[in-house]
Amino acid sequence: MSVDSRDSSYRYVPVDGFNPNSATGWTSFGNVSQCLYDKGDGIFTLTGTGSGGGQPPELKIYVLGPAAFRVRFNPQNDYSMDGSFAVVNKDLGAPAVNILQNDSVKLSVDLGALRLDVLFQPFTVQVYWKSHLISSDVAPGLIYVANGGNAVANFKTYPANANYFGAGEKGGNDLRLNEAALTFFNYDNFKYCGQNTDDPPAPNGDGFLRVIPYNSNYNDPTVQPGPLNWSEPLYNSIPFFLEDNPNPLDQGGHPTGAPYAYGILLDNESQSYMNFGASSSYNGNMYGKYFFGALYGEIDYYFMAGDAAPDVLRQYSTLVGPAALAPMWALGNHQGCYGYYDQGRVLNAIQQYRASNIPLDGMHIDVDFQNNYRTFTASQMKFPNGGADCFSQAAAMGVKCSTNITGIVTIQPLDENGNATPYSVLQSGLAINAFVQDNRAEGQGPAYPKPFVTNESYGVNYGFNPYPSPGAPYNPGPGTALGTYGYYADLGQLQFRDWWGEQYKPLLDAGLEMVWQDMTDPATQPSVGDSAPYKTLPLNVLMFDYTQNKMVPSAEIHNVFALNLISATHTGMIRLRKAAGVDKRPFIIARGGYAGVHRYAASWTGDSASDWNFLSILIPEILNFGLSGQPMSGADIGGFATSSAGGSANGTGPNGVTNPDLMARWTTVSAFIGWCRNHYDGYNKQYQEPYAYPDPCQSACRKYIEIRYKLLQLFYDMLYQCTQTGLPICRPLFLTDRQDPGVYQEAFLNTQFMVGNDLLIAPIIQQSWNRNVYLPAGSDWFAYQDAQAPLPQKNAGGQSFNWYAPLDLVPMYVRAGSILPRRELEQYVGQLPLCPLTFECYPGPDRDYTLYLDDKIGTGYQEGKYRLTTIAQKTVPSVRTVTITRTYDQFTPKETFFYVSLLQTTHPASVTVNGTAVPDLTSSNDQAGASALAASNVNAFYFNVSLQTVFVKVFDTASVLTAVANF
Secondary structure, eight states, X not given: OOOOTTOTTOOOOOGGGOOTTSSSSEEEXXXXXXXXXXXXXXXXXXXXXXXXXXXXXXXXXXXXXXXXEEEEEOTXXXXXXXXXXXXXXXXXSOOOOEEEEESSSEEEEEOSXXXXXXXXXXXXXXXXXXXXEEEEEEEEEEEEESTTOOOEEEEEEOOBTOEEEEOSSOOSSOSSOTTOEEEEOOOOOXXXXXXXXXXXXXXXXXXXXXXXXXXXXXXXXXXXXXXXXXXXXXXXXXXXXXXXXXXXXXXXXXXXXXXXXXXXXXXXXXXXXXXXXXXXXXXXXXXXXXXXXXXXXXXXXXXXXXXXXXXXXXXXXXXHOOOOOOOGGGGSEEEEEETOOSHHHHHHHHHHHHHHTOOOOEEEEOGGGSBTTBTTOOOTTTXXXXXXXXXXXXXXXXXXXXXXXXXXXXXXXXXTTSOBOOOHHHHHHHHTTOBOEEOSSOOSSTTOXXXXXXXXXXXXXXXXXXXXXXXXXXXXXXXXXXXXXXXXBOTTSHHHHHHHHHTTHHHXXXXXXXXXXXXXXXXXBOBTTBOOTTSSSOTTSEEEETTTTEEEEGGGGGGGXXXXXXXXXXXXXXXXXXXXXXXXXXXXXXXXXXXXXXXXXXXXXXXXXXXXXXXXXXXXXXXHHHTTTOOSEEOEETOSBOXXXXXXXXXXXXXXXXXXXXXXXXXXXXXXXXXXXXXXXXXXXXXXOGGGSOTTHHHHHHHHHHHHHHTHHHHHHHHHHHHHHOOOSEEOHHHHOTTOGGGGOHHHHTXXXXXXXXXXXXXXXXXXXXXXXXXXXXXXXXXOOTTSSOOOOOEESSEEEEEEOOTTOOOEEEETTOEEEEOXXXXXXXXXXXXXXXXXXXXXXXXXXXXXESOSSSSGGGGTOOEEEEEEEEEETTEEEEEEEEEEEOOOOSOOEEEEEEESOOOOSEEEETTEEOOBOOOSSHHHHHHHHHHOSSOEEEEETTTTEEEEEEEOOSSEEEEEEEO
C-alpha cells in the first residue's frame, strides 16, 4: 500500500473487511532458510522463503526473560528503528538462554521457565510450559499482504478449555472473549452506535463507521450497533489479551498438562484486529485457531507466560510500566455535567451534595467553562477571575475541580462577547508550527501546506444555556450549534508536547486540581477541510511518529493520538507544579488511549446512554480494562446520553431523566469500581445528580457511596498493589479463585467481581430484584454487614444463594479470615483532622493484609516516603492474635492510633497489647463504650454486645504491636 499522503485508500476497515483466513491476497513467511543468533543482544534473526515480491523476508525473535520473548516481523525488512509508544521496559527478568537445537529442522531454546521451539518447515513458533505445548502458530501462520502491501496477521492455536480475556475497552456483556471478532480503532463512538449522526447506519458503511458485518443477522443485538456489540471500536485501543487455561485438554477431552496462562501484546498503533475463533460467512472456519493482525506496519508481539494470570500481569506491568498512583481523593465520588454552564450551577450542585450528606470529592466542568470554546481559557462572563473564584469556593467545601480540555485549538476569531480578540494558544501554536498540516493536496505559494482545519461539535443548545456562543458553527436546524472550528496539534513531535503542557499554567494557577481530557480520538465532524467519513482526522494526513523519527500517514499511528495528548498533559502538569513549588500528583481522567495510558490517567468509557444494556456491559468492560493494565476505570453513572430505546422502562423518562431504578443500580455497582463519577448531558436531561432523586433511589445511592468512603483505604491499597504487581483493583473471579471451575460459569463470571482478593460484589445489573450469588469454593464467606449488625454465620464456598435485593441492597461477601481496613466516614477525603483506621478481622484461617500509607496527595512516595504495614491474624482455641508489623517505614501518619475489631466474638476475659493487659471499657450501653474507647489516651478495649465484636484501641508507638484477646 502506498505511503503517499494523498492516497485515499487509507480507510477504516470493519472486522468483516480484514480476512487473513482467506487464501486470496495473502502470503506466508514460508520456510526458514537461515537462523542467526546474536548472543550479546539475545536476538535470533530468521530468513524466510516467502514470496512477498522483494527480497526474502526476515524476522527477529528477542529473548526478554525466563518466561517472555518478542517476535517482530517487518514486511519491508526495515529494523533500523525500534521504538514504542507503549513499551517502556523490556527487561522481564534474567533468562538462562540454553540453545538446545539450531539446525536445518528447528531452533529450540530453553529460556529458564519456558521452552521456545521454532520449526523451520514451515515457520512455526511453539511455546512449551512445564514440558507441555501451550501455544503454536497454525496454518497459514505468519502472513502478510502480497504485491507490496503491509497488512500483517498471525494465527495461533485455540486449545480446548482456553479462555480469552482483556483487549481493553470493549462492549458486550461477556467477560470472556471466546468467539469474539474485535477491532481496535480509537473512535468517538457516541452511545456505542457506530455512526456519525443520529441517522440509522447504512448497511454498506457508506459515510458511516460500519460495525455490522456483511451477511449478518440484523435482528441479533450482538451485531447491531450498540453496547452489546463487541465488534465496535471504542475510545481506547489496548491490543493486549490473556489466554487462561485452568484445565488444558486435548481434542479428545483428556488432560494434557499443568494449568497455564499467557498474554500477548500486539504493539501496533494502526487499526488492528483480534479474532478468537469467530467463524463467519465472511471469515470462514476459525475452529481451533485465533488470529491477531493490523492494517499497516509490523507484527510486533510480546509473549509472556506463567502458571496463572497474575504471573502474566506482573510481566505486562513491567513491560508497559506501572499504573499511576492517584491521590486518594481521586478514588472518591465525583460529579460532572455537560451543562454546568456557570459558576452558580457548579457551586449549587456541590452545596446540594453537602446538604444531602452524600460524599463528594470531585467536580467536573465541561467546555461550558471556556470562553467561546477556546481551549485552556475560562469564561469571564460565567467563571470570573479565570475560574479562581469557583475553584476556591469549591475547595472550601472540600471539592477538587477539573475542566474539560479537548485536543482542538479554535480558530474562531470571536470571544464570548462577540469581539475579535487575540487567542494566545492559537498564536503561539502557529508561531512554532505545532499543528497537523493539511498536506493532502498540492497548493500554490508559500501558504501551502497549511494547518489542517476541522470541526468539533458539542451538540445543540435549544435554549437551556442562556449564554451567547458568537460565531457558532452553522446549524440548519432549530437551536444554536455548539462547537468550534480549529486545529489539532501534532503531539508526536516532542517539542510540541512541551508547548502543549505549558498551556495549563493559567488554569493550575487559578486552582484547577485535575484535568478532564476529552474528545481524544480525535472527535471531528464534517467541515470545510474534512468530510470526516470516520468521525476522526483524515487517515491520509501526515503526522510525526517519534518511534520512527519521520512523518507517516495518521492511519499508521491513529491509535496513539490520544496517548500523545494525555502524556503531554501529564508531563506539563508535573513541570508546572514543580516550578511553582506545589507538591501534588497530577490526576487526569481521559476518554481515549492506547496501551500504556494507565501510566498517565484513569479512564472512563465514553458517551454511554441511560439504558439497561449499558449497565449490563459495565462489569465485563471494567474487568477487561483492568486485565489490560488500567486499574482505574468506570462509566458515567446513570449514562451520559438519553436512552437510545426511549421510555422510562428502558432507561430515561420525562425530560430525559434517568429511570430511578436504573440510577440506583448503576450507582450502587459503581461504588465498588475504580472510577466513580456521575456525569450526564444537561442539555438533554433535566437532572441526574443523586440528591435530585426521591427515596428510595437517593438513600440507596447515599448508602453505597458512604460504604465506598469507609472502604477507601482498601481501594487505595489495591491501587498501590497494582503499581507493584499489575493486579487491578477490581478482579474477575478467575483471578482470585481459579482453582474453582464454578467461577467460570457465565452467569457469575460476567456479573460478579472482587475488590482486591477478599471482598466479593454481586450487584443487580438487570431490571430485577433477585439474583443468584456464587461463592467460590475453597473458602468460607460472610455476608458483609458494614458494622451495622453482628456477623452472620459463615457460608461454605462452592454454592450459590438467591438474594432478594431491593434498590438499597447489593449482595456482598467477605472471605473468612480476611482483614479489611475501614476509615471513618467523611464527606470528602481530608474532612476530618484525624481519620483513624479500623482493621476488621473476620474469623477464619490465619491470614494477613498489606497496608500502604503515605500523605495521599503528594509526590514524596516516589522518593520512598511511605509506610508498608503487615496486619496478620492468628486463631487458636480461645485466643485471637493480631500482629501489626511495619515492614517499610519512611512515613509517619497524622493518626497516632488505630483500632482492631475482632468480629463474631464473645466478651473476652482479657486483652493485652505487647504483653500488657489493657483496660476494659465495656458498658451496658454500646454507645457509651464506644465513646469511652474513643476518648481513651491509652490502649484499651470494649465489647460491643449488639455487634458481637471486640474493639481494641492501639496506639501506634512501636514497629511491632501485638494485640491478644483471650476468651
